[in-house]
Amino acid sequence: MNAIQKQIQRTHHSAILLQQAKQSVIKRMILDFAGALVQSTATILAANKKDLAKMDVQNPLYDRLLLTPERLQSISKGIKKVAKLNDPAGIIEEEKTLPNGILLQRMTVPLGVVAAIFESRPNVVADIATLCLKSRNACVLKGSRDANHTNKALVKLLHSVLQRYQLPKELVLLLPPQREVVEELFTATKWIDVIIPRGSNSLIQFVRKNSLVPVIETGAGVCHVYVHGQADLLMAARIVVNAKTSRPSVCNAMDTILIDETIAPQFLALLSPVFREKQVQLYADAKSFSLLRSYPHLHKAATEDYDREFLSLACAVKLVKNEEEALRHIAEHGTKHSEAIATANKKAAERFLQRVDAAAVYHNASTRFTDGEEFGLGAEVGISTQKLHARGPFALEKLVTEKWVARGNGQVR
Numbered sequence: 456m457n458a459i460q461k462q463i464q465r466t467h468h469s470a471i472l473l474q475q476a477k478q479s480v481i482k483r484m485i486l487d488f489a490g491a492l493v494q495s496t497a498t499i500l501a502a503n504k505k506d507l508a509k510m511d512v513q514n515p516l517y518d519r520l521l522l523t524p525e526r527l528q529s530i531s532k533g534i535k536k537v538a539k540l541n542d543p544a545g546i547i548e549e550e551k552t553l554p555n556g557i558l559l560q561r562m563t564v565p566l567g568v569v570a571a572i573f574e575s576r577p578n579v580v581a582d583i584a585t586l587c588l589k590s591r592n593a594c595v596l597k598g599s600r601d602a603n604h605t606n607k608a609l610v611k612l613l614h615s616v617l618q619r620y621q622l623p624k625e626l627v628l629l630l631p632p633q634r635e636v637v638e639e640l641f642t643a644t645k646w647i648d649v650i651i652p653r654g655s656n657s658l659i660q661f662v663r664k665n666s667l668v669p670v671i672e673t674g675a676g677v678c679h680v681y682v683h684g685q686a687d688l689l690m691a692a693r694i695v696v697n698a699k700t701s702r703p704s705v706c707n708a709m710d711t712i713l714i715d716e717t718i719a720p721q722f723l724a725l726l727s728p729v730f731r732e733k734q735v736q737l738y739a740d741a742k743s744f745s746l747l748r749s750y751p752h753l754h755k756a757a758t759e760d761y762d763r764e765f766l767s768l769a770c771a772v773k774l775v776k777n778e779e780e781a782l783r784h785i786a787e788h789g790t791k792h793s794e795a796i797a798t799a800n801k802k803a804a805e806r807f808l809q810r811v812d813a814a815a816v817y818h819n820a821s822t823r824f825t826d827g828e829e830f831g832l833g834a835e836v837g838i839s840t841q842k843l844h845a846r847g848p849f850a851l852e853k854l855v856t857e858k859w860v861a862r863g864n865g866q867v868r
Contacts, residue, residue, distance in 0.1 A: 574654035673837025676706035676792035683798030
């Protein structure tokens with residue numbers, strides 16, 4: 456374990472060299488990495504295949520682990536966008552001269568060393584590493600055993616690009632996948648500035664409860680779509696289908712449909728054939744269960760089903776009497792991630808957008824848009840559901856903090 460601490464210490468020291476590098480060099484290096492990802496598709500997919508072979512294809516994490524040429528192209532595209540963004544470090548946000556003549560500046564500076572713990576998401580390696588390098592932070596990555604071969608292939612590729620630009624490979628440290636390493640990470644308060652967990656709610660809570668290093672949570676998403684009594688039902692059905700089925704294993708996928716009682720029979724009649732075709736499992740409350748009796752993948756919802764992040768082709772259904780009941784349900788069961796309302800009533804929409812406490816709220820749009828690239832931020836570290844430092848897609852501009860710089864000519868107090 457001492458060896459792990461020494462590796463983290465070397466990463467800490469390497470951050471100083473990155474902070475001295477020219478932004479033009481960092482930009483070219485990141486663009487080269489984006490290109491190398493595509494050029495090395497065969498190598499990366501071969502490593503990914505080894506990881507996939509160890510996982511049950513029915514496991515909800517399988518889709519998160521899976522890489523394809525198209526997904527690598529998408530990751531590369533996001534990295535290129537990050538490369539072209541402005542450097543968030545070194546910006547003078549405020550400047551004033553005090554009465555005593557001192558020139559005072561408030562400047563953005565890198566966090567230093569950013570650590571990430573994640574499950575079965577090899578794209579996290581590429582996303583976090585490039586965001587950290589662009590913002591002049593070193594990074595420490597702790598993936599799971601599930602993605603170990605893929606993670607190692609990606610980091611090896613990144614190290615080769617770093618060395619091509621005479622930057623130390625220690626800027627991106629991939630720790631062994633064993634759980635025993637985590638304790639070393641949690642106690643490295645001298646060398647790591649922040650830890651960001653990405654994965655299940657159990658992982659996030661474990662990190663939050665045990666880490667001595669400050670934690671920024673990227674929360675699990677129990678996301679809702681509320682179909683209001685004055686919704687355009689065809690539009691609402693498209694939104695619900697997209698929110699649930701476009702990629703069910705991700706955190707911005709819908710987990711519960713809330714439906715106004717007045718339009719429930721018509722709406723469920725529209726939705727059921729599409730969900731039946733896609734084999735979506737429905738966990739329904741008593742009222743919706745009676746309307747869905749002929750649906751082949753139907754279950755009676757238990758209370759705990761409304762707190763589930765399904766991460767699969769499954770969701771809960773609940774009928775509500777009015778807006779107030781919908782808002783109360785979201786407040787009780789939501790995780791402050793992404794919430795949507797489908798309605799033609801603008802006043803109802805505004806009440807929903809103002810009152811729902813979540814990182815992202817939507818009117819007549821799918822929750823699936825909560826994403827750094829979709830928001831024009833490039834790649835993301837994760838979706839933060841907490842309220843300190845970062846909220847929503849946690850991207851480049853949040854990987855810095857502030858420093859006060861005072862320029863005097865002999866002033867004393």
